[in-house]
Amino acid sequence: MPLVLASFACGLVFGAGLLISGMTEPDKVLGFLDIFGAWDATLAFVMAGAVAVSSVGFALAQRRAAPLFASGYLWPTRRDIDAPLVTGAVLFGVGWGLVGICPGPALVNLAGLSLPIVVFVGAMVIGMLGYEFSPARGGTSVAAVESPAVASRTDG
Amino acid sequence: MHDLTPLHGLLGGALIGLAAAALMLFTGRLAGVSGILGGLLTSRPTDRAWRIAFVAGLVAAPILAALAGAPLPRPAIATNLALVAAAGLLVGFGSRMGNGCTSGHGVCGFARGSARSIVATVVFMGAAVLTVAIVRHGFGG
Numbered sequence: 001m002p003l004v005l006a007s008f009a010c011g012l013v014f015g016a017g018l019l020i021s022g023m024t025e026p027d028k029v030l031g032f033l034d035i036f037g038a039w040d041a042t043l044a045f046v047m048a049g050a051v052a053v054s055s056v057g058f059a060l061a062q063r064r065a066a067p068l069f070a071s072g073y074l075w076p077t078r079r080d081i082d083a084p085l086v087t088g089a090v091l092f093g094v095g096w097g098l099v100g101i102c103p104g105p106a107l108v109n110l111a112g113l114s115l116p117i118v119v120f121v122g123a124m125v126i127g128m129l130g131y132e133f134s135p136a137r138g139g140t141s142v143a144a145v146e147s148p149a150v151a152s153r154t155d156g
Numbered sequence: 157m158h159d160l161t162p163l164h165g166l167l168g169g170a171l172i173g174l175a176a177a178a179l180m181l182f183t184g185r186l187a188g189v190s191g192i193l194g195g196l197l198t199s200r201p202t203d204r205a206w207r208i209a210f211v212a213g214l215v216a217a218p219i220l221a222a223l224a225g226a227p228l229p230r231p232a233i234a235t236n237l238a239l240v241a242a243a244g245l246l247v248g249f250g251s252r253m254g255n256g257c258t259s260g261h262g263v264c265g266f267a268r269g270s271a272r273s274i275v276a277t278v279v280f281m282g283a284a285v286l287t288v289a290i291v292r293h294g295f296g297g
Contacts (some may be wrong), residue, residue: 003182003183006212007179007213010176011175011210011217013213014259016168016171016221017168017175018214020167020168021165025232034285037219041176042161042165050169052173052179053268054177054187057173057174057177058177058267058268070185073184076268076270076272078272079271079272089250089275089279090207093279094287095244096258096287097285097287099240100269101231101243102189103257104191104214107189107214108217110215111215112229112230116234116235123240123241123244128197128248128252129248130245132252134249136253149239155188155264
């Protein structure tokens, strides 16, 4: 139970950060990506603040034997740069650039229940499920990839 | 619409970083939103509760802010629903195929100094910049 409560609190703070930073507004995000237009550098400040604080936290975590409410750290273990990583990043980037929304802000914005956001989140979930069952993943069934350790160890 | 808001950016970013650090320190999990949501769709029931709680926290943030008087987020997003759906499909499929999105690769990956995440971030930023250039300025189109 402490694990679940801590997760909820972290999601809450993460969502507050997205709201305060302005990153839940597609216009701010597209303003950053539009380097040939009226460029808005705000997203770079968000990244800088987030990376600065999380790198300190991660360094602290690496000096502790275990997390407070779990038996071990599920750090990502993969180090190889393979084709799915790059292809997936390209597809993700095109989708992100089309409307200026990525998964975090999509879920925060879901609270407003505006039709485009509901459509976006629905399509995003279908896209995620589509990948899980796609030939790109080797056509494996959910049961075959159902290792919690592996699922938790994805990079993000 | 495109005014630079560096202080809000830094403060909000710091909160995002704090949440990512706390999730690792408390639960040992990485704060990658696409990974958490994607895992929710595929993982074992025993691995689901913390994922549901994190997603619930994200959705609850603007609701709590609304109780304090802020408006619920209804962002100005593209009104062409076919385009929105296509973008959502690409974001969902691509983030799972590439094992992460702006939070997992962009924030946590950079903070860990992961070469994989830095490559992914440079690639998806580049693809997004090109997409916006084509959509808004018609380059190459």
